[in-house]
Structures are given as C-alpha cells and as structure tokens.
Amino acid sequence: xxxxxxxxxxxxxxxxxxxxxxxxxxxxxxxxxxxxxxxxxxxxxxxxxxxxxxxxxxxxxxxxxxxxxxxxxxxxxxxxxxxxxxxxxxxxxxxxxxxxxxxxxxxxxxxxxxxxxxxxxxxxxxxxxxxxxxxxxxxxxxxxxxxxxxxxxxxxxxxxxxxxxxxxxxxxxxxxxxxxxxxxxxxxxxxxxxxxxxxxxxxxxxxxxxxxxxxxxxxxxxxxxxxxxxxxxxxxxxxxxxxxxxxxxxxxxxxxxxxxxxxxxxxxxxxxxxxxxxxxxxxxxxxxxxxxxxxxxxxxxxxxxxxxxxxxxxxxxxxxxxxxxxxxxxxxxxxxxxxxxxxxxxxxxxxxxxxxxxxxxxxxxxxxxxxxxxxxxxxxxxxxxxxxxxxxxxxxxxxxxxxxxxxxxxxxxxxxxxxxxxxxxxxxxxxxxxxxxxxxxxxxxxxxxxxxxxxxxxxxxxxxxxxxxxxxxxxxxxxxxxxxxxxxxxxxxxxxxxxxxxxxxxxxxxxxxxxxxxxxxxxxxxxxxxxxxxxxxxxxxxxxxxxxxxxxxxxxxxxxxxxxxxxxxxxxxxxxxxxxxxxxxxx
Ligand SMILES: [Fe+2]
Numbered sequence: 001x002x003x004x005x006x007x008x009x010x011x012x013x014x015x016x017x018x019x020x021x022x023x024x025x026x027x028x029x030x031x032x033x034x035x036x037x038x039x040x041x042x043x044x045x046x047x048x049x050x051x052x053x054x055x056x057x058x059x060x061x062x063x064x065x066x067x068x069x070x071x072x073x074x075x076x077x078x079x080x081x082x083x084x085x086x087x088x089x090x091x092x093x094x095x096x097x098x099x100x101x102x103x104x105x106x107x108x109x110x111x112x113x114x115x116x117x118x119x120x121x122x123x124x125x126x127x128x129x130x131x132x133x134x135x136x137x138x139x140x141x142x143x144x145x146x147x148x149x150x151x152x153x154x155x156x157x158x159x160x161x162x163x164x165x166x167x168x169x170x171x172x173x174x175x176x177x178x179x180x181x182x183x184x185x186x187x188x189x190x191x192x193x194x195x196x197x198x199x200x201x202x203x204x205x206x207x208x209x210x211x212x213x214x215x216x217x218x219x220x221x222x223x224x225x226x227x228x229x230x231x232x233x234x235x236x237x238x239x240x241x242x243x244x245x246x247x248x249x250x251x252x253x254x255x256x257x258x259x260x261x262x263x264x265x266x267x268x269x270x271x272x273x274x275x276x277x278x279x280x281x282x283x284x285x286x287x288x289x290x291x292x293x294x295x296x297x298x299x300x301x302x303x304x305x306x307x308x309x310x311x312x313x314x315x316x317x318x319x320x321x322x323x324x325x326x327x328x329x330x331x332x333x334x335x336x337x338x339x340x341x342x343x344x345x346x347x348x349x350x351x352x353x354x355x356x357x358x359x360x361x362x363x364x365x366x367x368x369x370x371x372x373x374x375x376x377x378x379x380x381x382x383x384x385x386x387x388x389x390x391x392x393x394x395x396x397x398x399x400x401x402x403x404x405x406x407x408x409x410x411x412x413x414x415x416x417x418x419x420x421x422x423x424x425x426x427x428x429x430x431x432x433x434x435x436x437x438x439x440x441x442x443x444x445x446x447x448x449x450x451x452x453x454x455x456x457x458x459x460x461x462x463x464x465x466x467x468x469x470x471x472x473x474x475x476x477x478x479x480x481x482x483x484x485x486x487x488x489x490x491x492x493x494x495x496x497x498x499x500x501x502x503x504x505x506x507x508x509x510x511x512x513x514x515x516x517x518x519x520x521x522x523x524x525x526x527x528x529x530x531x532x533x534x535x536x537x538x539x540x541x542x543x544x545x546x547x548x549x550x551x552x553x554x555x556x557x558x559x560x561x562x563x564x565x566x567x568x569x570x571x572x573x574x575x576x577x578x579x580x581x582x583x584x585x586x587x
Contacts (some may be wrong), residue, residue, distance in 0.1 A: 001372055002015065002054065005165075005362030006062045008120075009070055010078045010233050011036040013356045013432075014044035015382075016052060017363035020374040022173070024048055025360055025382040025432040029079075031557040036234060036441070038072045038079045040119045040145055049150060049214040056152050061370075063362030064192050065355075067159035067215065069138035076117040076125075076387075081099070086226050090279035119145060138155060162191030162364045163326070164206070168368060169361030170323035171201055173377040175488075178321040178346050183209075187306075188326035189218035192509045198313055201323075201510050204368055209317070214264050215269035216278070217302055218327050224298050228291055237303055239295045240333055241466045244513040246296030254297025255304070257285055264305060267312045292576055302328070303337045307503045313342050315485035318347035321463050323362075329353035330434075330491070336495040339487045346452050350434030351380040360432075379525040381439055384559050385432030386509075388579045401569045408577060410528075414535045414577060417545070420448045422455055424550055425577040426564035427528070430557070434547035435492040437519055438471060438529035440557045445544040446508035448469055455546075459571045461553035470508025470544040472518040473533050480505075481518065489520035503542035 003017040015025035026048070028041035048054065072078045081089070124141045143154040145367075166186040184199040184206065196215035200207045222232040226422045260280075275281035286294055286364045306328070314320055320343060329335065329349050337508050339347040350357060367374045413423060419443075428439045442459065444451050446468075456462050469492055477483060484496040487497065495515045503509060509516045537543050550564070551557045552571065558564045561578060568583065569578045576583045 001367070001370075002052075002059050002062045003063060003363045003366050004039055004045065004054070004059060005065065005359040005366075006042045006507045007065045007355055007357075007359040007362070009066065009355060010039055010072050011164065011354075012044070013352075013359040014041045014048055015359040015363050015432075016054070016349040017367060017374075018046045020054070020367055020372050022360055022363060022375075022382060023465040024051065024428075025210060025380075026384070027432070027554040027556070028103075029358055030327045030383070030430065033495065033556055033563070034079050035277070035554060035556050036079055038076045038547045039117075040142070042119055042145075042149065045150065045548065053203065056150075056156075058155060058252065059152060061366045062146060062152065063158045063160045063366045064142055064157060064167075065160055065164040065165040065325070065358035065362040067100065067139060068135050068192055069120075072090035072119050072301045074121045080117065083226065083229060083231060085194045086232055087279075090226065091277070094556075106166055114158075130509060148413065151285065158366060158528060160365050162358060163188075163194050163211070164365050165323040165361030166191070166353070167197065167199055167323070167361070168364040169357045170325040170348060170353065172204075172364040172374050173360065173453075174323060174348050175348050175376040175378060180321070181317075181319055182323055183317060183319045185310070185313070185322060185324045186326040187215060187217060187324075189222060191355070191358075195219075196269055198315060200338055202321070203516035204587065210266070210268040212268040213272065214262065214271045214274070215553065216271070216274065217269070217305065218409070219278055219333075220258055220261065221298065221328075222303065223282050223479070224286075224294060227282050227286060227292065234443055237330070238463055238466060239462075240299060240331055242295040243299035243333070244510060244515075245293040246544075247289075248296070248300070250290070250293040251297035251300060253290055254286065255301045258298060258301040259305075262305075262309050264312065267309065267316060269305070269309070270452040291486060298333075299333060303334045304332060306334050306339060307341060310338055313339070323348045323350075325350055325353035325357065326448070327354040330492060332495040333515070335493065336497070336515060339485060339494060340497075342576065343564055344487060346487065347494070348488055349491070349493035351377075351411070351431075351435065353493060354434075358431060370426045380435075380437060381429035381526070382432040385429045386426050386561055386564070386579050387428070388581070401574075403568070403583045404586055405581045405583050408580045408582050410532055410535050412582065413532060413577070414539055416447045418540060420445060420451065420454070421575060422451075422458055422573065423575045423577060424564070424573050426550060426558060427577050427579055428526075430559055433491075434549075435469075435519070436557060437490075437492065438521070438526050438547060438549040439549045440559075442550055443532075444507070444546040445540070445542065446544050447540075447542050448506035448507065451507045451546065455548065458573055459552060459567075460548060462548075467510055468546050468548050469519070470505060470528070471521050471533060471547045472544045473530055474520050474522045476543040477520045479516075481516065481520070482522075488517060490522065492517055492519045504542050505546075506543050508546040518544065
C-alpha cells in the first residue's frame with residue numbers, strides 16, 4: 001500500500017508512506033531554495049516519485065491535507081512578499097471574502113507579484129478562464145495537476161480534513177502510546193473551516209469533543225508579529241523569544257487587551273468581541289506600548305489560555321495524556337508551561353506540528369481510515385541522504401575556494417569544538433521540518449563566551465535577543481534538565497527549565513530565563529551524533545552541544561552536497577563535515 005501526502009500552502013511539503021511506514025518526507029523549499037515555498041509541492045512530489053519509482057500503477061492514494069483554496073496558493077504569495085506588502089495586505093483586505101481569484105489581483109502589485117509563479121493559477125486558467133474560487137473548483141484543479149504532470153488518476157486523490165491531519169500526525173507518529181484513552185488537541189490559524197479541535201482517542205478511534213472556528217490565538221500572534229516589524233508566518237518564534245525580557249507588571253494590561261478578543265467557553269474558544277480588522281485593531285490599541293512588553297503580554301495571554309483549555313479538558317474527561325499539534329504547538333515556551341502543570345502526565349508534540357507536517361498526517365489518516373497498521377516515526381531523518389556514495393562533490397573546487405578532505409575522526413571534532421571552532425555538519429538523512437537535529441546543523445561548544453557572536457558573524461546573523469538551541473544525550477538529560485515526567489524531547493518542540501548551578505552550557509539556553517529548547521537525543525536515533533556528544537562530555541563535563549540549523553539567515557536549510565558546499569564556500573566557515581569526511585578550508 002503506497003500513499004502520498006501533500007500539503008500545498010505556506011511551507012509546502014510531501015510525504016510518502018509505504019506499507020504503513022513514512023519512508024520519506026520533504027519540504028518544497030529545500031529543493032527550490034525559496035524559504036517557506038508555497039503552493040503545490042511539485043518538486044517534492046517529483047523527487048519522491050523518482051526515488052521510489054512511483055507511478056499510477058503502484059500508487060494507491062494521494063491525501064491532500066486541506067480541501068479549500070487560499071490566496072497564498074494561487075500566487076505563492078507568502079514566499080515572496082515582505083513586511084511592507086503584508087502591512088498593505090492586512091490593512092486593506094483583512095476579513096474579506098475571497099470568492100474569485102480575480103480579487104487577489106486587486107490587492108497585489110502585479111508588477112512585483114506575478115501570478116505566473118503559481119502552478120495552480122496556470123492550471124486553473126488553462127481549464128477554466130473564469131478562475132472560479134470555490135472548494136470544488138479548487139479540488140478539481142489539484143486533481144488536474146496530478147493528472148497533467150504525473151499521470152495519476154483523478155479518483156486516487158482524496159481531500160482529508162486539515163485538523164484531522166494535524167491530529168493523525170501527532171497521535172499515530174508517537175512512538176510510545178500511553179495506556180488508556182488519549183486527548184488530542186489541535187490549535188492553528190485556520191484549516192478547513194476550523195482553528196481548534198479537541199478529541200478523545202481510544203484504539204485509533206477519534207471522537208470529537210469540541211471544535212471552534214473562533215480561536216484567534218494564532219491569528220493574533222501573526223498580526224502582532226507583523227505589528228512588531230517581523231514577517232508573519234515565519235518570525236512568530238522571535239516574538240516568543242523576546243517575551244522573557246519584559247516584566248509582567250508592564251505587560252498585564254496588554255494581556256488583558258488580547259483577552260477582550262476571545263474567551264474560553266468550557267473546552268472551546270469563542271469570540272468575546274472579534275474586531276473586523278484584526279491588524280488595525282492591534283495597531284490602534286498597542287501603539288502606546290513598548291515592543292518587549294507587547295511580546296510578553298501576548299505570550300502570557302497564549303500560555304494562560306492554553307493552560308485553562310488543557311485544565312478544562314482534564315476536568316471534563318479525567319484524562320491527563322495529550323497529543324498536541326497545529327501551528328500554535330510550535331510555541332515551545334507555552335508547551336513548557338503546559339507540561340509543568342499537574343493535570344498533564346504526558347504531552348507529545350510531533351517534530352513538525354505546524355502545517356508542513358500535515359502531509360505526513362494525511363498519509364496516516366488515509367491509512368487509519370483503511371485499517372492499515374502504521375509504524376510510528378522513531379526519528380525525523382526522513383529526507384535526502386548525504387553519504388559517501390555520492391563522492392563526486394569532492395570535485396567541487398572553484399577559484400578561491402580550496403579545501404582538504406580527510407576521513408572523519410570524532411576525537412578531532414571534539415578537540416576543534418573545545419578550541420571554540422564552529423563545525424558545520426551535512427551528513428546522513430536530512431531532517432523533516434523546521435528543526436535541525438544534528439544532520440544539517442552548526443555545532444559548537446556552548447560554554448564559550450563569544451560563541452554566539454561568532455556564529456552570528458560567520459553565518460546566522462540571528463537577532464540579538466534570540467537564543468540558540470542545544471542537544472543533550474538522553475542519559476545525561478535528567479542531571480541537567482527538569483523533566484520529571486519524561487516528556488518526549490526528541491524533536492525540539494518543547495522547552496525545559498535547566499537545573500540551577502549545573503548549567504555550563506549557557507550559549508544553548510535562553511540568556512534571560514535559562515530555559516532550553518533542547519533535543520534530548522537517544523542513541524538509536526543518531527549514533528554518530530550521540531557518540532560525539534558523549535565524547536565531548538567525557539572531555540569537558542559539558543553535557544550539551546549548541547545546535548542550530550545549517551542555513552544562511554533567511555534561506556532554507558541546505559539539503560544536498562551541492563548546497564552544503566555552496567554555503568561552505570560563501571561563508572567564513574572553516575570546517576564542514578560532509579558525509580563521512582571532514583573538509584577544512586584552505587586559505
Ligand atoms: Fe493547520
């Protein structure tokens with residue numbers, strides 16, 4: 001049984017399931033190298049079909065993780081436009097009903113943002129000049145794309161409810177199922193008419209307990225991100241990272257303001273007073289407050305509301321085990337507050353809880369509906385494999401760019417890290433989702449004073465207030481990180497408090513509240529990386545390596561040998577682990 005899942009909106013992706021196992025998943029952006037590329041993931045699908053010899057004869061189903069069209073899909077809007085454009089967009093067109101694609105043309109500067117960028121736009125136009133924007137017309141467009149470009153029968157394409165995809169990703173990918181019933185919670189900006197759901201799950205049966213289309217948490221976060229001069233759908237994590245610096249006394253009023261928009265009614269969010277235009281409403285009401293206090297007020301609003309939601313769910317069901325996904329589950333700080341409450345025993349957030357993970361969720365959901373036994377996802381190294389079989393890359397030497405290549409030696413890497421060197425690693429299979437988990441990472445010792453500055457100047461150009469993340473081996477985690485419930489920390493989706501007086505890895509924690517968004521690594525997940533961490537620990541007694549994604553600021557994470565070498569060439573990085581080789585730049 002072969003199932004393809006796609007997500008075709010902002011940060012599009014595709015996933016392939018063979019006999020119940022997700023064998024590969026990839027974001028479109030990694031191939032096109034356009035950050036958060038949006039629309040039909042044609043390159044990702046092509047890549048999967050080629051690698052696994054998929055065609056109409058052996059493919060059983062295609063699952064599409066939403067059945068409604070969006071403005072982004074029809075012009076690849078969010079991959080191209082900037083802050084100024086977003087402000088224009090939200091000021092003028094927020095809350096409009098888009099019934100026809102032509103309306104998009106009115107709010108987009110056609111000179112700069114051509115509709116030619118979107119595959120859906122072209123295919124739709126080819127078959128229907130009216131550019132009808134109904135759900136059915138959109139679904140026919142998607143079917144037509146599969147038929148035209150991949151020769152896949154239209155009847156194999158299924159549109160799967162978006163929130164059920166979020167849920168199935170979280171529940172069915174989880175490695176250790178807890179005994180008894182589980183609660184599934186999804187919270188996002190919007191998908192197939194909803195932005196919040198609550199489910200009771202027992203033996204793969206889902207029972208909907210509540211849902212809402214009035215949960216504005218994600219939208220409010222998005223609009224505040226824009227109001228603070230950052231990119232919506234992308235920089236929400238920066239607003240979250242800013243929040244610990246502000247004092248509660250100064251931000252309480254701001255939190256109260258957000259609470260005038262929505263409220264919790266039992267286990268669902270409802271409008272208290274929904275403004276017609278969310279962006280201008282936020283702009284008008286927050287103009288006299290400072291940026292850091294705004295971020296704190298917002299984060300407190302989110303945390304308090306989520307805590308109350310989960311508490312109410314526990315009180316009405318008596319269940320303490322949760323799986324949780326949707327874009328709001330990307331908020332690692334709120335996830336930390338949740339798992340620290342005593343009404344939660346277990347909280348699982350999958351590696352890509354946001355929309356990009358719904359391609360995986362669509363595969364799982366089709367399998368579940370067809371009673372196909374599925375395999376959980378042990379690790380998220382689900383992408384392109386850099387190994388020494390493709391050693392042609394060593395020919396990649398250009399003018400002014402020479403490097404020596406040697407067999408990888410863990411001890412040598414440890415010694416370089418101790419000296420304060422930054423090591424890039426592009427080796428093994430690429431991670432799926434936004435988090436680098438060691439295979440497409442920049443690694444550094446987290447106890448060097450200047451390491452943050454050094455990484456920023458070398459490559460990352462990260463905002464001055466933002467923390468870096470880190471990896472710790474599972475057998476060391478208990479000594480350094482507060483995680484008494486053994487919450488799954490494999491995927492950097494949950495933050496933890498660090499143990500006081502034991503933190504000699506400050507550069508991998510938040511500089512103000514000393515929390516860590518860490519990857520708690522089990523040996524079976526990544527042998528080489530685990531051994532590196534343990535060797536580093538044995539020599540230094542530092543249990544953590546700073547781990548940040550291998551990309552240039554604003555660009556996607558590198559996928560293959562070519563992109564890794566380009567990054568190596570274009571940045572002042574001195575060391576790159578590529579496959580099983582260590583490359584050292586020669587000046
Ligand atoms: Fe979503």
